Amino acid sequence: MSATRLLVLGAIRILQPVHGYDVRRELLTWRLEELANVKPGSIYGAIRTLERDGCIAVHARESEDHRPERTSYVLTGEGEKEFQLLLRQSWWTVGQATEPLIPALTLMLFLPREELLAALQARVGQLQGSLSSTAFTRATIADGATGAGGEIPEHVREILDFVSGRTRAELEWTKAFARRVREGAYHFAGEPGFPVVGPGRGIGGPANQA
Numbered sequence: 001m002s003a004t005r006l007l008v009l010g011a012i013r014i015l016q017p018v019h020g021y022d023v024r025r026e027l028l029t030w031r032l033e034e035l036a037n038v039k040p041g042s043i044y045g046a047i048r049t050l051e052r053d054g055c056i057a058v059h060a061r062e063s064e065d066h067r068p069e070r071t072s073y074v075l076t077g078e079g080e081k082e083f084q085l086l087l088r089q090s091w092w093t094v095g096q097a098t099e100p101l102i103p104a105l106t107l108m109l110f111l112p113r114e115e116l117l118a119a120l121q122a123r124v125g126q127l128q129g130s131l132s133s134t135a136f137t138r139a140t141i142a143d144g145a146t147g148a149g150g151e152i153p154e155h156v157r158e159i160l161d162f163v164s165g166r167t168r169a170e171l172e173w174t175k176a177f178a179r180r181v182r183e184g185a186y187h188f189a190g191e192p193g194f195p196v197v198g199p200g201r202g203i204g205g206p207a208n209q210a
Contacts, residue, residue: 051073054078056074112189134160
């Protein structure tokens, strides 16, 4: 939530006065839905929370031709403080992102070896596709682009380079891990040596007591 909160504060700070729809559109042009898991619904949720917290204020409520009312927002003094705090926290703090693969790695032995190898091969293909897609997007960003005309701002290249670096690291790990599994590492479900599991087989259970 803090990432979405920072991004929404930043977009409002840049575009104010601005409608919530335009905040959403701006953030999506930065490809944040895929890269930072910023969903459209969470953007509107952050706007409501920021208004409640006094970080943004209603600038105007407009309605044209019987259309639903549109509300525009501006940053408050409290919002500027919050923006500066979150921006610096993000730069000065090295956090560990939640990695959905960790639970699967913990329980990987319950898959047949061949199925895991097939999944790893598919993962390699997806990672390679992601790298190609990111490289294509990066190549479309013009030197000096500011985003003022609706184009992707030049500094978004740094976001894409950061994500690509992580993706390349995961790709190399995946290939190496698949090679180890293919060469016989570990004991998987249905293989000799697979650990006996079941009631009482955990740490401290009868099967593990001398």
